[in-house]
Amino acid sequence: xxxxxxxxxxxxxxxxxxxxxxxxxxxxxxxxxxxxxxxxxxxxxxxxxxxxxxxxxxxxxxxxxxxxxxxxxxxxxxxxxxxxxxxxxxxxxxxxxxxxxxxxxxxxxxxxxxxxxxxxxxxxxxxxxxxxxxxxxxxxxxxxxxxxxxxxxxxxxxxxxxxxxxxxxxxxxxxxxxxxxxxxxx
Amino acid sequence: xxxxxxxxxxxxxxxxxxxxxxxxxxxxxxxxxxxxxxxxxxxxxxxxxxxxxxxxxxxxxxxxxxxxxxxxxxxxxxxxxxxxxxxxxxxxxxxxxxxxxxxxxxxxxxxxxxxxxxxxxxxxxxxxxxxxxxxxxxxxxxxxxxxxxxxxxxxxxxxxxxxxxxxxxxxxxxxxxxxxxxxxxxxxxxxxxxxxxxxxxxxxxxxxxxxxxxxxxxxxxxxxxxxxxxxxxxxxxxxxxxxxxxxxxxxxxxxxxxxxxxxxxxxxxxxxxxxxxxxxxxxxxxxxxxxxxxxxxxxxxxxxxxxxxxxxxxxxxxxxxxxxxxxxxxxxxxxxxxxxxxxxxxxxxxxxxxxxxxxxxxxxxxxxxxxxxxxxxxxxxxxxxxxxxxxxxxxxxxxxxxxxxxxxx
Numbered sequence: 244x245x246x247x248x249x250x251x252x253x254x255x256x257x258x259x260x261x262x263x264x265x266x267x268x269x270x271x272x273x274x275x276x277x278x279x280x281x282x283x284x285x286x287x288x289x290x291x292x293x294x295x296x297x298x299x300x301x302x303x304x305x306x307x308x309x310x311x312x313x314x315x316x317x318x319x320x321x322x323x324x325x326x327x328x329x330x331x332x333x334x335x336x337x338x339x340x341x342x343x344x345x346x347x348x349x350x351x352x353x354x355x356x357x358x359x360x361x362x363x364x365x366x367x368x369x370x371x372x373x374x375x376x377x378x379x380x381x382x383x384x385x386x387x388x389x390x391x392x393x394x395x396x397x398x399x400x401x402x403x404x405x406x407x408x409x410x411x412x413x414x415x416x417x418x419x420x421x422x423x424x425x426x427x428x429x
Numbered sequence: 430x431x432x433x434x435x436x437x438x439x440x441x442x443x444x445x446x447x448x449x450x451x452x453x454x455x456x457x458x459x460x461x462x463x464x465x466x467x468x469x470x471x472x473x474x475x476x477x478x479x480x481x482x483x484x485x486x487x488x489x490x491x492x493x494x495x496x497x498x499x500x501x502x503x504x505x506x507x508x509x510x511x512x513x514x515x516x517x518x519x520x521x522x523x524x525x526x527x528x529x530x531x532x533x534x535x536x537x538x539x540x541x542x543x544x545x546x547x548x549x550x551x552x553x554x555x556x557x558x559x560x561x562x563x564x565x566x567x568x569x570x571x572x573x574x575x576x577x578x579x580x581x582x583x584x585x586x587x588x589x590x591x592x593x594x595x596x597x598x599x600x601x602x603x604x605x606x607x608x609x610x611x612x613x614x615x616x617x618x619x620x621x622x623x624x625x626x627x628x629x630x631x632x633x634x635x636x637x638x639x640x641x642x643x644x645x646x647x648x649x650x651x652x653x654x655x656x657x658x659x660x661x662x663x664x665x666x667x668x669x670x671x672x673x674x675x676x677x678x679x680x681x682x683x684x685x686x687x688x689x690x691x692x693x694x695x696x697x698x699x700x701x702x703x704x705x706x707x708x709x710x711x712x713x714x715x716x717x718x719x720x721x722x723x724x725x726x727x728x729x730x731x732x733x734x735x736x737x738x739x740x741x742x743x744x745x746x747x748x749x750x751x752x753x754x755x756x757x758x759x760x761x762x763x764x765x766x767x768x769x770x771x772x773x774x775x776x777x778x779x780x781x782x783x784x785x786x787x788x789x790x791x792x793x794x795x796x797x798x799x800x801x802x803x804x805x806x807x808x809x810x811x812x813x814x815x816x817x818x819x820x821x822x823x824x825x826x827x828x829x830x831x832x833x834x835x836x837x838x
Contacts, residue, residue: 279770279771280532280533280769280771282771284770306660307662308662309772309774309800310772310783310785310800312785312796314795314796327770327785329772329783329785333673333675336680336681338681338772340770359660359662360661361660361661361805361808363808364804364805364808368804372496385489387488387489387492388489388492396494396497397496403494403500403501
């Protein structure tokens with residue numbers, strides 16, 4: 244953590260404790276800590292998600308997973324996604340954000356469903372919308388889109404469907420195209 | 430015509446027990462069109478007699494791609510879509526979204542705008558609770574409560590229509606303040622409501638709170654402990670019904686909630702009845718907040734003066750060239766927010782409504798995600814309903830107060 248970064252005092256303690264705990268392990272912690280508009284976020288590697296979340300929940304009282312979502316940075320491919328966890332502690336009344344970078348080639352993250360049951364549907368939603376797999380998830384099905392849907396709508400390279408505006412000069416050509424599409428669908 | 434999708438037995442394997450596949454227990458579809466599922470919700474039930482062994486919520490019927498659509502619109506245009514998510518808490522949705530923008534932009538909001546925001550969100554909370562109470566009682570076969578609740582809800586709808594021109598999809602709260610100031614009749618209308626409503630809450634309570642049929646149908650039904658409720662991410666009245674005195678208006682105050690006195694009602698039973706009592710008491714607390722906010726409502730501007738985000742008033746356009754430029758820029762390109770991401774939770778009538786807003790520095794949001802309480806509460810439904818009767822399931826759905834537009838987005 245850079246020296247000049249001044250965090251909410253108790254969060255500094257927590258992050259220092261996390262670093263102390265994980266630096267002893269083979270891969271280290273090396274989380275990138277940032278503060279923006281009073282919100283502290285940690286950038287951690289996917290393989291650390293389970294252990295860091297477990298530690299946050301059991302040792303530091305972050306017992307509430309408020310939100311789990313993702314964000315796509317396409318055309319950047321490495322990392323392409325960030326999976327964003329928002330954890331909250333009732334006892335400390337504090338929020339912490341964890342961001343996990345995910346590459347385009349292997350979009351997988353270990354599940355936290357075993358730690359926070361609420362993550363079950365959130366992870367299904369992220370799988371549905373971004374195509375990020377959660378390893379160890381018991382029931383990773385689509386949740387919002389129909390089961391036979393192709394593609395993952397919230398990816399940035401997924402087009403936002405729209406109706407072509409028809410003017411007088413191109414009305415007929417578009418009409419013909421629409422009809423043909425309609426027949427092909429049927 | 431596409432072929433009707435055949436149900437694959439393998440797909441069911443994860444959802445129901447072995448006995449269902451052998452035909453020992455009954456599989457029943459409840460919904461998607463069913464009056465007591467409070468919207469378009471399908472529940473795949475596994476029943477033994479009338480007892481629910483398994484309940485699998487199937488959502489997504491109201492998915493309209495709001496998050497995807499918002500990415501293609503400027504911040505101001507995208508706000509209109511937030512109304513359409515939780516259609517019983519439109520003002521609250523606007524508030525979460527606008528607060529997130531204001532947090533990213535470090536935009537100030539004048540005190541009058543904050544006061545009006547509080548009054549309207551609290552009125553909206555009461556209106557939402559009234560719909561909940563009416564439909565919840567209706568599900569448990571108490572018809573008259575529904576009619577009374579909708580009568581009072583109409584008063585709130587009239588107030589919303591008075592200030593914004595719309596009963597439901599108001600989009601009245603805007604980044605940096607409000608659309609415009611409230612009309613002169615606003616204060617009288619709210620005071621009229623404050624005068625009438627306390628007696629009406631008592632009236633509902635005489636109909637239900639000690640009603641033996643209602644108590645039979647709600648006590649010890651759908652019980653969840655505080656610890657489980659937290660692990661399952663429950664929030665709002667459903668969490669307070671399990672004895673956790675957590676309210677975001679108190680824990681992380683926004684819009685000046687720290688100035689107002691109110692209690693956080695809790696019940697320790699964690700059942701349908703407990704959640705009912707919490708919501709009834711919450712309506713009274715909301716009234717207290719509205720009363721205080723209205724008494725202290727200062728005069729003054731209702732929009733921030735920061736012209737980079739908030740369009741100048743119409744009157745300035747004739748005299749100031751800068752105002753014309755700002756007006757033009759804001760209504761064509763829109764404003765750009767600094768690069769970064771914020772998560773802003775507010776207390777909606779159903780629980781924690783969190784708006785995750787990420788900006789890439791451009792005029793359109795890079796990612797908007799709404800952490801909606803209905804989505805999370807639906808997930809708890811299988812846990813709450815296990816071992817209860819189908820008739821009780823209806824009460825349990827009502828007690829966690831879901832809005833499917835909120836869950837599916």
